[in-house]
Amino acid sequence: MSETEVMPVDTSTRTIPTVGYAAYAASEDLAPFKFDRREPLAHDVLIEILYCGVCHSDLHCIRNDWGISMFPLVPGHEIVGRVTRTGDHVTKFKAGDTVGVGVFVDSCRECESCKEGLEQYCEKGAVLTYSAFEKDGKTVTYGGYSRQIVCDEKYVLRISDGLPLEKVAPLLCAGITTWSPLRHWKVKAGDKVAVIGLGGLGHMAVKFAVSFGADVTVLSTSASKEKDALRLGAHHFALTNDEEQVKSLTNQFNFILDTVAGTHDYNFYLNMLKRDGTMVGVGLPNEPAHVPAFTLALQRRNMAGSIIGGIAETQEMLDYCAAHQITADVEVINISDINKAFERMEKSDVKYRFVIDLASL
Amino acid sequence: MSETEVMPVDTSTRTIPTVGYAAYAASEDLAPFKFDRREPLAHDVLIEILYCGVCHSDLHCIRNDWGISMFPLVPGHEIVGRVTRTGDHVTKFKAGDTVGVGVFVDSCRECESCKEGLEQYCEKGAVLTYSAFEKDGKTVTYGGYSRQIVCDEKYVLRISDGLPLEKVAPLLCAGITTWSPLRHWKVKAGDKVAVIGLGGLGHMAVKFAVSFGADVTVLSTSASKEKDALRLGAHHFALTNDEEQVKSLTNQFNFILDTVAGTHDYNFYLNMLKRDGTMVGVGLPNEPAHVPAFTLALQRRNMAGSIIGGIAETQEMLDYCAAHQITADVEVINISDINKAFERMEKSDVKYRFVIDLASL
Numbered sequence: 001m002s003e004t005e006v007m008p009v010d011t012s013t014r015t016i017p018t019v020g021y022a023a024y025a026a027s028e029d030l031a032p033f034k035f036d037r038r039e040p041l042a043h044d045v046l047i048e049i050l051y052c053g054v055c056h057s058d059l060h061c062i063r064n065d066w067g068i069s070m071f072p073l074v075p076g077h078e079i080v081g082r083v084t085r086t087g088d089h090v091t092k093f094k095a096g097d098t099v100g101v102g103v104f105v106d107s108c109r110e111c112e113s114c115k116e117g118l119e120q121y122c123e124k125g126a127v128l129t130y131s132a133f134e135k136d137g138k139t140v141t142y143g144g145y146s147r148q149i150v151c152d153e154k155y156v157l158r159i160s161d162g163l164p165l166e167k168v169a170p171l172l173c174a175g176i177t178t179w180s181p182l183r184h185w186k187v188k189a190g191d192k193v194a195v196i197g198l199g200g201l202g203h204m205a206v207k208f209a210v211s212f213g214a215d216v217t218v219l220s221t222s223a224s225k226e227k228d229a230l231r232l233g234a235h236h237f238a239l240t241n242d243e244e245q246v247k248s249l250t251n252q253f254n255f256i257l258d259t260v261a262g263t264h265d266y267n268f269y270l271n272m273l274k275r276d277g278t279m280v281g282v283g284l285p286n287e288p289a290h291v292p293a294f295t296l297a298l299q300r301r302n303m304a305g306s307i308i309g310g311i312a313e314t315q316e317m318l319d320y321c322a323a324h325q326i327t328a329d330v331e332v333i334n335i336s337d338i339n340k341a342f343e344r345m346e347k348s349d350v351k352y353r354f355v356i357d358l359a360s361l
Numbered sequence: 362m363s364e365t366e367v368m369p370v371d372t373s374t375r376t377i378p379t380v381g382y383a384a385y386a387a388s389e390d391l392a393p394f395k396f397d398r399r400e401p402l403a404h405d406v407l408i409e410i411l412y413c414g415v416c417h418s419d420l421h422c423i424r425n426d427w428g429i430s431m432f433p434l435v436p437g438h439e440i441v442g443r444v445t446r447t448g449d450h451v452t453k454f455k456a457g458d459t460v461g462v463g464v465f466v467d468s469c470r471e472c473e474s475c476k477e478g479l480e481q482y483c484e485k486g487a488v489l490t491y492s493a494f495e496k497d498g499k500t501v502t503y504g505g506y507s508r509q510i511v512c513d514e515k516y517v518l519r520i521s522d523g524l525p526l527e528k529v530a531p532l533l534c535a536g537i538t539t540w541s542p543l544r545h546w547k548v549k550a551g552d553k554v555a556v557i558g559l560g561g562l563g564h565m566a567v568k569f570a571v572s573f574g575a576d577v578t579v580l581s582t583s584a585s586k587e588k589d590a591l592r593l594g595a596h597h598f599a600l601t602n603d604e605e606q607v608k609s610l611t612n613q614f615n616f617i618l619d620t621v622a623g624t625h626d627y628n629f630y631l632n633m634l635k636r637d638g639t640m641v642g643v644g645l646p647n648e649p650a651h652v653p654a655f656t657l658a659l660q661r662r663n664m665a666g667s668i669i670g671g672i673a674e675t676q677e678m679l680d681y682c683a684a685h686q687i688t689a690d691v692e693v694i695n696i697s698d699i700n701k702a703f704e705r706m707e708k709s710d711v712k713y714r715f716v717i718d719l720a721s722l
Contacts, residue, residue, distance in 0.1 A: 027460050275473075281657065292650075300666065303664050307661075
């Protein structure tokens with residue numbers, strides 16, 4: 001889509017006035033936006049949002065990079081808040097509970113993926129938390145840069161109060177996006193793991209892989225990241241634009257998590273995999289990967305991709321984080337500073353996630 | 362390498378005169394060639410070659426497509442023959458035994474891959490059966506388009522006399538190249554498997570996948586292959602240049618074996634994988650694959666490559682083939698017809714493997 005569509009706000013079933021920040025058109029600065037949330041249905045909870053992480057996808061969507069954005073667009077899918085009201089049939093939550101909402105708020109519930117608890121791969125497409133249609137095919141979803149959200153309890157996560165909540169918010173996307181592939185490909189103690197890129201995703205990947213007992217190397221083009229990589233627990237750091245450092249990396253890793261969102265040379269990194277090693281991309285660059293057949297075949301290497309995680313594994317991750325005191329490194333901002341935050345995020349000038357304090361709204 | 366090197370034949374350790382067919386320079390027709398094989402060492406067996414399959418790699422090497430050919434070049438790595446003499450410490454074989462030699466005749470024996478019986482992924486590079494250096498770094502190997510071969514028993518396979526030997530020869534490359542990934546990725550009864558391309562590799566892949574109980578679809582651009590695909594046991598056939606037939610194939614397969622050697626659209630086929638499905642390339646095109654990140658990530662698809670197989674799994678395959686009466690479909694030729702055979706092979710005019718009867722030499 002070269003043009004973006006301005007969607008009318010459907011108010012017929014929405015009775016709870018709320019306020020947020022929206023992009024009114026592609027690439028415009030975010031500005032205050034009034035809209036309504038639906039009255040909680042039988043299985044819904046109404047959540048007062050406390051914190052919302054600022055994800056790179058938010059910027060992609062504001063710019064309509066993927067051609068699927070609908071405006072006005074309220075971003076935000078790393079949501080932590082408190083339940084204020086529950087529908088009649090809600091059983092998992094009660095008012096006062098601390099909860100989270102991630103990248104999707106519903107899914108078909110009937111396909112194989114949904115039945116297996118992998119709702120992120122719903123064959124009909126999970127209902128994304130913002131700029132998507134609810135299952136009615138017409139109601140547009142609005143994200144967490146807002147005061148409240150209403151969500152079916154099945155897609156709401158329990159959050160421990162034992163962790164600083166602003167640091168928990170990024171777990172709902174940056175956390176699960178890296179946790180899920182590390183778990184799915186069974187990264188374990190002793191494995192040699194590389195993480196490409198030390199940003200919002202990368203810094204969570206390092207924390208998780210280290211906590212699983214892997215031997216972790218951060219691969220980066222910025223020498224300035226070395227100190228932080230080691231502080232975050234990585235065992236090694238390699239500057240990938242330094243020929244000397246790169247030489248020793250061929251055939252070294254069992255698993256590489258590639259968090260880079262920009263165009264990059266996949267072949268360069270694939271050659272760092274040992275035989276039977278796997279490189280998983282979670283960064284979703286627009287440009288296709290160029291992969292020589294020999295690079296994969298000569299060492300039976302694997303290349304894969306992964307998106308976020310299902311509700312069950314997101315809950316598992318949140319519980320693990322509570323038990324192991326793992327959270328994101330964040331910089332808390334007021335919502336009025338969101339446009340400046342995007343500018344800094346684009347320059348990778350954030351360690352490692354901006355999180356909006358919704359009390360500032 | 363743009364120029365090809367003519368290697369002198371090292372006769373110092375070679376005392377057994379033999380004869381074969383060689384390309385004397387890149388892209389030249391094969392012609393008779395006299396050379397010597399080494400006297401069997403303590404662990405060697407001397408093999409009288411009965412049949413040798415004609416593999417597409419033979420043609421790649423004659424043309425120096427991969428830049429690693431040495432001339433004169435005696436191709437052939439699908440070798441079946443009879444032991445005529447054994448070195449003093451040979452324990453696996455005795456004179457008169459029917460045996461096979463595949464794509465490599467030695468490896469470092471010390472690296473992790475060699476120790477695990479995956480010699481094809483030897484970290485120092487397995488010693489290829491032709492146009493490679495032995496481990497002495499100077500003696501050039503000559504392949505099976507010849508009367509005799511000498512090989513360490515560790516790299517020699519036992520062959521059952523219960524099968525027609527000319528149909529067994531292609532198992533040593535076409536067979537194991539498809540067997541190994543089907544086994545490694547655990548293709549099992551009920552799996553939906555697609556085989557791209559119905560040639561020497563593809564027709565073996567169909568036979569194996571069918572015998573494992575998978576539901577097998579042949580994907581081809583030639584309508585003329587349908588009849589044969591079904592005769593070989595495939596359950597379905599889809600013409601991939603027919604839009605109607607292609608429509609229903611999205612998200613259909615657990616496993617795709619891609620045997621195509623020419624440039625092709627990987628994304629087109631990757632989209633046919635179900636969630637968590639794997640596509641494995643064994644065809645080694647020169648052109649890199651172009652793979653959109655979303656295609657892999659949105660259904661957690663995997664793409665991998667694989668080459669031939671180790672000695673242990675090659676033996677396992679040969680034993681399985683003997684037990685299940687599985688062999689290649691072949692057209693037996695005299696060695697004097699080899700150049701004509703290459704011409705026909707290039708037009709895919711062979712069902713499905715030429716095999717040289719070395720009695721014709």
